[in-house]
Amino acid sequence: MKSSEEIFAILKEKFGDAVLQLNTKLPKEAVIEIAPLKVTEICWFLRDNEELQFDNLILLTGLDDDNGEKVKLEDGTTETKGGTLSVVYHLESMKLGNRIVLRTATGRENPEVETVSKVWACADWHEREAYDMFGIKFLNHPDLRRILMPYDWEAGYPLRKDYKNPEFYHGMKVPY
Amino acid sequence: MLKTEQMVLNMGPQHPSTHGVLRLELELEGEVIINVKPHLGYLHRCFEKHCEAMTYPQIIPYVDRLDYLASMNNEMGYAIAVERLLDIKVPERVEYIRIIMAELQRIASHMVAVGTYGIDIGAFTPFLYLFRDRERILTLFEKTCGARLLYNYIWVGGLSHDLPINFVNETRDFLKDFKKTVIEVNNLLSYNKIFIERTANVGVLPVDSAINYGITGPNLRASGLKWDIRRNDPYSIYDRFDFEIPVGEGKHGQVGDCWDRYFLRVQEMVQSIRIIEQALDQLPEGEITSALPKRIKPVEGQIYSRVENPKGELGFFIVSKGQLQPFRVKVRPPSFINLSVLGELCKGHLIADVVAILGSIDIVLGEVDR
Numbered sequence: 218m219k220s221s222e223e224i225f226a227i228l229k230e231k232f233g234d235a236v237l238q239l240n241t242k243l244p245k246e247a248v249i250e251i252a253p254l255k256v257t258e259i260c261w262f263l264r265d266n267e268e269l270q271f272d273n274l275i276l277l278t279g280l281d282d283d284n285g286e287k288v289k290l291e292d293g294t295t296e297t298k299g300g301t302l303s304v305v306y307h308l309e310s311m312k313l314g315n316r317i318v319l320r321t322a323t324g325r326e327n328p329e330v331e332t333v334s335k336v337w338a339c340a341d342w343h344e345r346e347a348y349d350m351f352g353i354k355f356l357n358h359p360d361l362r363r364i365l366m367p368y369d370w371e372a373g374y375p376l377r378k379d380y381k382n383p384e385f386y387h388g389m390k391v392p393y
Numbered sequence: 394m395l396k397t398e399q400m401v402l403n404m405g406p407q408h409p410s411t412h413g414v415l416r417l418e419l420e421l422e423g424e425v426i427i428n429v430k431p432h433l434g435y436l437h438r439c440f441e442k443h444c445e446a447m448t449y450p451q452i453i454p455y456v457d458r459l460d461y462l463a464s465m466n467n468e469m470g471y472a473i474a475v476e477r478l479l480d481i482k483v484p485e486r487v488e489y490i491r492i493i494m495a496e497l498q499r500i501a502s503h504m505v506a507v508g509t510y511g512i513d514i515g516a517f518t519p520f521l522y523l524f525r526d527r528e529r530i531l532t533l534f535e536k537t538c539g540a541r542l543l544y545n546y547i548w549v550g551g552l553s554h555d556l557p558i559n560f561v562n563e564t565r566d567f568l569k570d571f572k573k574t575v576i577e578v579n580n581l582l583s584y585n586k587i588f589i590e591r592t593a594n595v596g597v598l599p600v601d602s603a604i605n606y607g608i609t610g611p612n613l614r615a616s617g618l619k620w621d622i623r624r625n626d627p628y629s630i631y632d633r634f635d636f637e638i639p640v641g642e643g644k645h646g647q648v649g650d651c652w653d654r655y656f657l658r659v660q661e662m663v664q665s666i667r668i669i670e671q672a673l674d675q676l677p678e679g680e681i682t683s684a685l686p687k688r689i690k691p692v693e694g695q696i697y698s699r700v701e702n703p704k705g706e707l708g709f710f711i712v713s714k715g716q717l718q719p720f721r722v723k724v725r726p727p728s729f730i731n732l733s734v735l736g737e738l739c740k741g742h743l744i745a746d747v748v749a750i751l752g753s754i755d756i757v758l759g760e761v762d763r
Contacts, residue, residue: 272605273604278723
């Protein structure tokens with residue numbers, strides 16, 4: 218079993234600046250932070266490297282970091298400007314028993330992250346969900362549509378912290 | 394020359410064998426499936442958004458409604474995740490009662506899976522036998538906590554009620570009778586020639602593909618990989634019990650076909666009986682709650698915690714910012730991920746096999762759509 222520190226060292230040596238840092242401040246989970254536009258390359262390496270063999274993507278999570286500037290609008294509600302959205306990857310090697318957590322942050326205004334749906338097939342739906350809920354665009358994804366919300370939902374991305382429900386959807390009242 | 398044309402056939406959202414509100418768009422060439430496009434979201438209830446507005450204990454009733462056939466397992470998974478985040482230990486008696494409840498629920502969930510799978514294929518009788526016995530499990534739950542489907546029984550740090558009088562004996566009686574039911578179901582369905590013809594060699598899922606699609610639970614084990622969170626990443630006190638992890642063997646066809654997936658659930662029910670019997674023997678006396686602060690407020694941090702649900706690996710990813718409400722709760726829903734392989738499995742099969750394959754994956758739409 219390799220620790221997160223060892224895996225971080227391997228990645229840092231191979232990818233240099235694309236691997237940003239190892240965050241050990243949080244209790245329970247050490248997080249390796251990587252650049253959003255190098256995700257595919259790093260993940261291919263993690264999956265196919267003999268020493269690592271991360272064959273299982275346990276979970277892919279979208280996250281609103283809520284670290285932008287809060288702007289008061291005329292109607293009394295607030296909107297977040299700037300800041301970041303994140304994607305968190307929980308990886309596991311079923312053969313070797315290694316587990317790591319990757320995280321990549323991208324700008325809130327134009328959130329773009331590379332897809333890993335070619336690396337792990339299950340990422341396809343996970344990424345569609347992250348797109349649906351946070352509006353994160355996964356570059357080169359084969360079929361990036363909404364998955365849980367209606368396809369014609371135009372009111373934005375529900376799990377963002379500054380999301381506001383629309384009054385009506387197709388003439389039906391939304392807030393109950 | 395004959396010209397062929399592809400046809401699109403709509404299945405669901407109101408279709409008896411989609412097991413809920415799932416819509417499938419089937420692209421057909423004659424009767425052969427070219428492609429399957431699932432459309433989800435008909436049962437979306439904004440679970441993750443709700444979680445951000447509630448305190449940690451308030452989320453438990455919502456967790457029940459994810460996989461509503463396995464509410465006890467969901468509660469246990471969530472309670473363990475929060476306990477790990479808080480670094481607290483629960484009393485021995487609580488651990489044992491949780492395991493008894495979780496395994497009873499696993500049996501109940503597999504009963505629905507096996508019974509309705511029989512109906513999908515055209516065998517009605519085993520379903521009635523299994524539901525007769527499932528009723529007894531639900532009665533046990535009702536006596537314990539007052540509810541038959543959505544319990545709110547397993548709380549963070551403990552349980553809502555202690556076991557009722559005579560629970561141990563009634564459970565033993567049930568297990569004794571249920572062993573006979575398993576034999577009956579095997580004779581009626583598992584080794585039935587018509588059933589085997591319909592399911593063997595249909596929807597074969599090779600193990601590499603299963604791992605790549607993130608498949609877990611009975612579906613992964615049916616493909617031949619011995620992978621069970623109860624063993625591979627032990628939680629609670631599962632390391633104290635002696636039980637086997639059945640894997641698919643391809644007895645009537647290839648490893649990882651529909652029959653393997655079906656029969657694995659039957660075998661798992663037998664193993665659950667063993668675990669419950671051992672837990673009942675060892676059940677200690679003691680407290681059913683642990684000392685918790687009135688307001689549960691974990692320190693800043695994040696955790697991914699997982700348990701083995703009847704459908705597969707159920708995980709909770711909780712991000713805490715040191716407030717009363719979680720900053721973000723993300724579920725790893727096994728049914729959602731298992732369903733994503735459907736298109737791959739159905740390609741090249743006939744329309745009638747879609748029903749057989751979908752039934753063998755055993756999804757619950759409450760969890761797929763959340």
